[in-house]
Amino acid sequence: MRDEQLSHDLLAWYDRHARVMPWRVGPADRRAGVRPDPYAVWMSEVMLQQTTVAAVRDYFHRFMARWPTVGDLAAAEDGDVMAEWAGLGYYARARNLLKCARAVVADHGGQFPDSREGLLALPGVGPYTASAVAAIAFDEPATVVDGNVERVMSRVFLVETPLPAAKPELTDLAARLTPQDRPGDHAQAVMDLGATVCTPKSPACGICPWMEPCTARAEGVQATLPRKTPKKAKPTRLGYAYLARRADGAWLLERRPDRGLLGGMLGWPGSEWNDAPAEAPPLDARWRDVGAEVRHTFTHFHLRLALRVADVPAGTRPDRGTFVPRAEFRPAALPTVMRKAYDLAVTALD
Known part of the structure; x- marks a missing residue:
C-alpha cells in the first residue's frame, strides 16, 4: 500500500x-x-x-x-x-x-x-x-532508471551502498513503485x-511530494546520497592537428574511421593520440606552430592537441584527406574539439 x-x-x-x-x-x-x-x-x-x-x-x-x-x-x-x-x-x-x-x-x-x-x-x-x-x-x-531516478530512490529508501554497485538495488526499488x-x-x-526538486546539491525537500516518507530526509543525510565509488583520475593524451588552407579558401579535412572516438565525423588530419605522438603531416608544406594548444576532455581522458597551420597553393593535393571548398565548409558541423582547433588556427592564419 x-x-x-x-x-x-x-x-x-x-x-x-x-x-x-x-x-x-x-x-x-x-x-x-x-x-x-x-x-x-x-x-x-x-x-x-x-x-x-x-x-x-x-x-x-x-x-x-x-x-x-x-x-x-x-x-x-x-x-x-x-x-x-x-x-x-x-x-x-x-x-x-x-x-x-x-x-x-x-x-x-x-x-x-x-x-x-x-x-x-x-x-x-x-x-x-x-x-x-x-x-x-x-x-x-x-522500469526507467537514469541518474535522476537513482538519486531519488537512494534517498527515499536510504540506500547507502555506493554507485555503481547499488544500481541493481535501486532498479528493484524503482520497479516496485x-x-x-x-x-x-x-x-x-x-x-x-x-x-x-531532489537535485544533487541542496535538494528542495520542503516542496517534495515524497518529503514525509523519505528515509534519508528523516535521518538528515539526503544531501549525501547517493554515495559514489571514487573515480580514477583521467589520463592525459597528446596529439597534433594539421589545419591547411588552400589559396582558393578550401580547407583540408579528413573523415575519421566509423569505429572509435568521433567515428564518422569530419575533422582535421592529425597524429595518433597517446603519451608520445609522432608528427604526421598530411602533405608537404611549411607548417607553423600556432603557439597554443587545444584542451578538451572526453569521457575517459583529457586531450591536448598541438596545432600546426599552413597556407598552400591552389591545386595542392594532400597525401590524405580532402580539400573542402570554402562555400561548403561549415565550422559548426565539426566536433567540438575540432571547432576549438579551428577557432585558434584561423586567427593565426589571418
Whole structure:
C-alpha cells in the first residue's frame, strides 16, 4: 500500500508541475487522448543520454524539422546526420541513430515496436532507451532508471551502498513503485522530481511530494546520497592537428574511421593520440606552430592537441584527406574539439 501511495502522490505532483518539453505530451494532453510520437520519444531519449535537457532542445528541433519521420531519417545521408549532431558529443549515438532508423523502416514498416523486448532488438537500443520508449510512448509498465531516478530512490529508501554497485538495488526499488496505470507519466515524473526538486546539491525537500516518507530526509543525510565509488583520475593524451588552407579558401579535412572516438565525423588530419605522438603531416608544406594548444576532455581522458597551420597553393593535393571548398565548409558541423582547433588556427592564419 505504501508503494501505491507513493506513486499516487508523485503523479498528483506531476499533474501540477510537469516540465514542458518539445518531445513530451503533458499530463493534460494525455488525459485528452493525445498519444506521444514514438519517433520523437526515441529521438529525445537518445539525445538526452549523458547530455542535459538545455543542450538537447535546439538539436531536437533541428532534427525534427529536417527529418520529421523515421523514414526521413532512415533515408538521410550519413554525413548530413553527423554534421547536424556535431557538438552534442558521444558520436556513436548518431551512428546508432541511423542504424536504428533504417532497421525500423526495413524490418518494421516504419513503425517502432510497441514493447520493451521488441525495442531491445533494434540496433543501438539498450535497456534504458528500450524501457523509456516502451513506458513513455506505449504505456508499458517498464522500469526507467537514469541518474535522476537513482538519486531519488537512494534517498527515499536510504540506500547507502555506493554507485555503481547499488544500481541493481535501486532498479528493484524503482520497479516496485512503477504503476500499471500511467507508467509513462510515472517514469517522467520521477525524472522530473530528480531534475527539479531532489537535485544533487541542496535538494528542495520542503516542496517534495515524497518529503514525509523519505528515509534519508528523516535521518538528515539526503544531501549525501547517493554515495559514489571514487573515480580514477583521467589520463592525459597528446596529439597534433594539421589545419591547411588552400589559396582558393578550401580547407583540408579528413573523415575519421566509423569505429572509435568521433567515428564518422569530419575533422582535421592529425597524429595518433597517446603519451608520445609522432608528427604526421598530411602533405608537404611549411607548417607553423600556432603557439597554443587545444584542451578538451572526453569521457575517459583529457586531450591536448598541438596545432600546426599552413597556407598552400591552389591545386595542392594532400597525401590524405580532402580539400573542402570554402562555400561548403561549415565550422559548426565539426566536433567540438575540432571547432576549438579551428577557432585558434584561423586567427593565426589571418
